[in-house]
Amino acid sequence: MVPVSTSQTAPIAFLKGHGTENDFVIVPDPDNDLALPPRAVAALCDRRAGIGGDGLLHVVRSAAHPEARAMAGEAEWFMDYRNADGSVAEMCGNGVRVFARYLRRAGHVTAGDLAVATRGGVKQVHIPKDEDGDITVHMGRAVLPGDEVTVSVGDRSWPARNVSMGNPHAVAFVADLADAGNLFTEPAVTPAAVYPDGVNAEFVVDRGPRHVAMRVHERGSGETRSCGTGACAVAVAAARRDGTDPAVTGVPVTYTVDLPGGRLIITEHPDGSVEMTGPAVIVAEGHFDPVRIETAFA
8 A cells, every 4th residue: 555645745635625515625546556655635624724624535446445345246346435534444434425526526326225335334326417416324223322421511511312323423402503512622422432533413393393403523523514413313313302203103204404504304114224315526636746735733
């Protein structure tokens, strides 16, 4: 593997995309030839000295990546997702849609159903024939461990629902989204032992029947304009709060979730499976100089 560092001098291709303004640096690397250490990822995602993004989508064939080879029979492509600080993440809902949009744009896949391998398992994606149409991701089943947790900002605290969408979430319903503060600082979540690897914290208000709005602090990235898995966790938590749990009612339930960067539609089915539908946009492409990226943070 070739490290993205001063030992690599040839320009490296990238694209920039977003899903409801949750934005990503996309690095195509089908054969997994590039090593992307945390330092290089953080440099690329830096909004002043790099390209800028909430995270990085490393596009690799599953058979070429040691973490995805076991899934290669189900999904040709692996979304090797990294947070903006360079840390590894299990899953990113907005990222999967942008990942799928890139694969179609590059000619690797066509419209229709697509399987994408992630660290949170294989996700089924539907790409519409309309090149600008919203993409639907089958996010799998939510897990509600049942732990009682509390989220705190400053001297204010709220009970929160512990939800896993392949990555961990703490969902708190508040009176006003401003109660969350600036969200640049990670909210305190207790007991900390419930989330040994950190947590995404969502703050939620009601906008109408089955319609909520949210803000989120994503671990490793700070406040982002959108979080797909977070929107799913919020819809699941809202359904339990509202008495519309599909496993109990036997009827699917759909929530509209407004985020600072746009709107996502989340549906939970009686079998517990969750679908997310929303936009995915590629806005730019080019090449970056690995030497400049590395030396900018020397």
